[in-house]
Amino acid sequence: MCKLGLKIWSINLSYINDAMRLYEQGFCQYIELFAVPGTYNDVAQKWANLKIPCVIHAPHFKQGLNFAQKKSFDLNKKLAAEALLFADRLNSEFVIFHPGADGDIHQTLEQIKKIFDNRMVIENKPYFSLDGKLVCNGYSPQDIEMLIKEAGVGFCLDFAHAIFAANALKLNKIDFIKQFMKLNPSMFHITDGQWDGVFDEHLNLGHGDFEFDKLKTFFLPDSMITIETKHNFESSLNDFEDDVFFLKNKGILNEPWIK
Numbered sequence: 001m002c003k004l005g006l007k008i009w010s011i012n013l014s015y016i017n018d019a020m021r022l023y024e025q026g027f028c029q030y031i032e033l034f035a036v037p038g039t040y041n042d043v044a045q046k047w048a049n050l051k052i053p054c055v056i057h058a059p060h061f062k063q064g065l066n067f068a069q070k071k072s073f074d075l076n077k078k079l080a081a082e083a084l085l086f087a088d089r090l091n092s093e094f095v096i097f098h099p100g101a102d103g104d105i106h107q108t109l110e111q112i113k114k115i116f117d118n119r120m121v122i123e124n125k126p127y128f129s130l131d132g133k134l135v136c137n138g139y140s141p142q143d144i145e146m147l148i149k150e151a152g153v154g155f156c157l158d159f160a161h162a163i164f165a166a167n168a169l170k171l172n173k174i175d176f177i178k179q180f181m182k183l184n185p186s187m188f189h190i191t192d193g194q195w196d197g198v199f200d201e202h203l204n205l206g207h208g209d210f211e212f213d214k215l216k217t218f219f220l221p222d223s224m225i226t227i228e229t230k231h232n233f234e235s236s237l238n239d240f241e242d243d244v245f246f247l248k249n250k251g252i253l254n255e256p257w258i259k
Contacts, residue, residue, distance in 0.1 A: 003029040005226035054090040058083035068103025099138030121154035127168035139165040141179035157185035187224035205246040
């Protein structure tokens with residue numbers, strides 16, 4: 001049976017009640033919590049009190065954690081340590097990290113080795129950053145394979161990132177995803193977007209033009225799948241419910257807990 005993850009940030013305390021409702025009603029089986037830097041002392045216990053299974057997502061380069069930059073190592077080490085503290089408190093099996101941007105993948109490898117934890121999972125990235133000004137590390141199956149083999153980390157396959165990277169490189173999207181699938185992902189991320197685009201948008205499912213009929217063959221029966229779409233309301237997560245029903249209507253989910 002698939003497990004669905006609800007992506008929220010550690011500062012999103014206004015979603016706590018609705019997150020519990022979604023968990024109790026079977027819309028999600030875990031929370032993927034983005035560990036906003038400097039929030040551990042104030043919020044970690046509040047999320048732990050929910051007693052919902054969690055996966056932690058570490059900060060990325062916009063919050064200062066950039067494994068691609070040698071000069072950022074001290075800050076990277078500090079931010080990674082806080083993400084791992086979240087994982088300790090919330091009993092997280094995985095802590096997801098981005099490989100960084102505007103740098104060398106070998107620098108990413110060196111830094112991961114220095115701060116390695118056996119819960120670390122690396123996520124593939126688009127070719128371009130959101131503003132189009134930077135090239136991301138870890139956009140190719142070859143880079144991710146190197147990090148898996150040489151650093152010993154796990155792998156989170158982000159389908160949208162793979163699509164956008166393939167488009168930027170002018171490669172066949174489905175063949176590109178197949179290369180990533182050979183790396184045995186521990187879990188997956190899904191959003192919607194522009195099928196022929198290159199920039200990540202995190203659109204709610206059905207609000208872009210991704211060809212889910214082609215993507216659904218990659219969803220394995222026991223997958224952990226985080227829906228990484230935007231939340232459009234201050235305290236309600238009804239848009240997440242709509243995303244879940246979209247996956248069910250597409251035949252991607254056939255779980256008995258989704259009515």
